[in-house]
Amino acid sequence: PRDPLVVFTPSGKRGRFPMGTPILTAARQLGVDLDSVCGGRGICSKCQITPMYGDFPKHGVTVTESALSPWNAVEERYKSKRGLIDGRRLGCQAAVQGDVVVDVPPESQVHKQVVRKRAEAREIVMDPATRLYYVEVVEPDMHNPRGDLERLMDALKHQWGLEGLTCDLRALQVLQPVLREGKWQITVAIHFGHRRSTGRIIHAWPGFHEGSIYGIAVDVGSTTIACHLCDLQSGDVLASSGLMNPQIRFGEDLMSRVSYSMMHPGGHREMTAAVREALNTLIGQVAEEAGVARELIVEGVLVGNPVMHHLLLGIDPVELGGAPFALATSDAITLWSAELDLRMHPGARLYILPCIAGHVGADAAAVALSESPHQQDELMLVVDVGTNAEILLGNRKHVLACSSPTGPAFEGAQISSGQRAAPGAIERVRIDPATREPRFRVIGCELWSNELGFAEAVGTGVTGICGSGIIEVIAEMRLAGIIDEDGAIGSAEAVGSERLIQEGRTWSYVLWDGRPEGGPLISVTQNDVRAIQLAKAALYAGARLLMDQMGVESVDRVVLAGAFGAHISPLHAMVLGMIPDCPLDKVSSAGNAAGTGSRIALLNSGARREIEAVVREIEKVETAVEPRFQEHFINAMAVPHKTAGFPNLE
Ligand code: FES
Incomplete structure (x- = not known):
């Protein structure tokens, strides 16, 4: 039979x-x-x-x-x-x-598919670089003088087929007591390098390690730092947290931080210490929220623009302050967490994505990984809106990248009522074009402000406007005729609304007056509108420059990404003229794409090889030395634009 x-x-x-x-x-x-x-x-x-x-x-x-x-x-x-x-x-x-x-x-399944979150462009299949192995090790005796580590290596070879491994000194230091406590049965965590043959034992637990192991995916932005804690076996995101980058006190944008470093000998060290401390705070927050010990966080993936990248690594960013904008290295980097003073497992491996070049950093590489223009047939424009916008344009054949200095306005900084995307922040705004009355939604509350019970629900808890809220409110002000094409806010008489109040020689539009209950007055001032105009003009000019370089007048798809919480509304982004004209159903919002790219690289080590290969092929365009940038920028100051048409908005 x-x-x-x-x-x-x-x-x-x-x-x-x-x-x-x-x-x-x-x-x-x-x-x-x-x-x-x-x-x-x-x-x-x-x-x-x-x-x-x-x-x-x-x-x-x-x-x-x-x-x-x-x-x-x-x-x-x-x-x-x-x-x-x-x-x-x-x-x-x-x-x-x-x-x-x-x-x-x-x-x-080891290579299980991670549950996809809303707006994530690609599937993540688990293939983590660090894995757990349980082994039974032969006890030593007088006739077998080999060391405990050698017998462990034998066990890993015979029970798991793993060869050519090495062991971190920290793991070796605990190996003997762990083996004896576990009665010769132990679980080891092994981190595999790019080539699977280069595994290193990073930790050992007595007996079978009941829990899981964890990793962090971090996006170090100039204004905001975001961190996700992931289970390295299930792929689940267990906790997420964000913080303002404390380097802001040294300068709001990248160039002012570079000049701080130039003007103050050793100044870069202060900024390095500040960002590392913030990372430690974030690691503590996510670990606590998930109920996970810091020592079980054995891996991390970090991304950031070149200046953040250098400061995180403790490299003086002075060379990035002027042409030819030479990076200390553009390659991906793997290092120990202890080398960056991060309080997690001291032998945890950190992987930093490659930088594309000059001003286009590992965050842009992470966006490329998450949105994958290199896998598209259509011509795709990806804009990652932050203090510096990372912009990618391309398809299967060719991908171009640049970064554009938008300043921190889109992240709520430099905006009178601006704040980070957090509970209490206004994230969605609509203005009735007839009455000019606003309604809005606040992070942490499902209700719109004109819905019954809103005041009781969040009323005095409204604290400010976040990035997506500021984009919507200014676009809505334009649609309602409160601002003109030049961005000037009309007077109360001209607009016919008591929501407009005079402040000095200019007017402001009041969204929410919480003062009677001891809350803030939340309004949009003329300076706020100007800050957003400057930011969006820089963004548009960067995108336009890549289109010139590619020799195209339009794009097939636009992806809007950004670290600031709520998803940007495609309609409002276009009304504002942040992005070139494109059919609205072809504009999508990807949330924090750099953070997603970082998480993909954390959970799937093959993705690290992929992005390293892709980055080598991306052509970089330098906005700072490109004369056409200025011309595009000036035309893009108008809302939506001085010369470009937006047929898809009709
Ligand atoms: Fe079956 Fe572990 S492989 S219980």
Whole structure:
């Protein structure tokens, strides 16, 4: 008689195996993605499968109840101690006894797909650089004088097929007590470099390590720093947090920080210390929110523009202050967390994405990774709106990149009522064109301000306007005729609204007066409008410059990204003239694309190789030395634009 047939779903992989073959073994031989941390010892439960019974004409098999071996003692013990979902078996214990169809649930796959968040352009498949392995190590005796590490390496070779490993000194320092405490059974975390052969043991736990290991994905922006804590086994984001970059006290934009460094000997060190301290605060916040010990954070991926990148690494950014804008290095960097004074596992590996060139940094590389213009047929324009806008234009054939100094206005800085995207910030605004009365929505509240109960719900808790709110309110002011094409705010009489109040020689539009309840007066001033005009003109001019370089008059798609919380509304971005004309249904909003790119690189080490290759091919355009930039900039100061048409807005 022929050996029983084993069919795996959803992969459809199938093969015949001798009676008694564990399902995990069959899966390995067929290349089915079935996880295991304990190496088939019935401890980790990562190998759970669901056997399916009945007739499967599609697979040509009938599966009876006796297709798998009965529960053995190991499996029974696991189930009684830890519990197993009904219908599940441990793949390492259940053995083939007849034809069987076995389903591998997503959580049992190593290369599982991470649940996609709204607006994420690409799927993330788990392939983390750091993994856990449980091993049983041979005890030393007088006849076997080899060291504990050498016996551990033997065990990893024989039980996991892992060779050519090395061990961090920190892991070696704890190895002996850990081996003895675990009675020669330990779990090790191994970080694999780009080539899978270069694994290093970074930590060891006695016995089976019950918990998971974690990583952080960080976007170091000039104004805002965002950090996500991810589970390196499930890929889940467990906590996210953001902070103002404390380097702001040395200068609001990048160039003023570079000049701070030029004017003050050793000034870059102060900025390095400030950003690292902020990162430590953020790491503490996300770890606490997720209930995870800092020491279990074993990996991090960081991105930032070139100045942030250099300051984070402790490199004086002075060369970035003038042409030819030479970077200390544009390659990706891998280092130890302790080298950046980050308080997580001291042996945690940090990966910093490559920079594209000059002013186009690792944050732009992260945006390229998350939005993948290099994989598109259509010509795609990606703008990552921050204190410096990162702009990419391209498709499968060619990708161009530049950065444009928009200043911090889009992030709420330099705006009278501006603030970071956080609870209390106005994020959405509509103005009735007939009455000029506003309604708005606040982060942390589902209601619009004109809806019943709003005042009770958030009333006095309205604190300011965040980036997406400021874009919407100014675009709405333009649509309602409160500002003209030049951005001038009309007077109360001219506009016919009591919402306009005079402040000195100019007018302001009042969105919310919380003063009677002790809250703030939230208004849009003439200076606010000017700051946004300057920012959006820089953004548009940068995009336009790339279009010139590419020799095109229009683009097929636009992606708007930015770290400031709420998604930018495509309509409002176009009314303001931040982006060139494009069919509105082809404009999408990607949220914090640099943060997403950083998370992709954290969870999938193959993505690191991908972006390193892509970055080598991206052509960089320098806005600072390009005379046409000024011309584009001046024309783009008008709202939406002095000369360019916006047929899609009609
Ligand atoms: Fe660990 Fe089956 S492989 S329980």
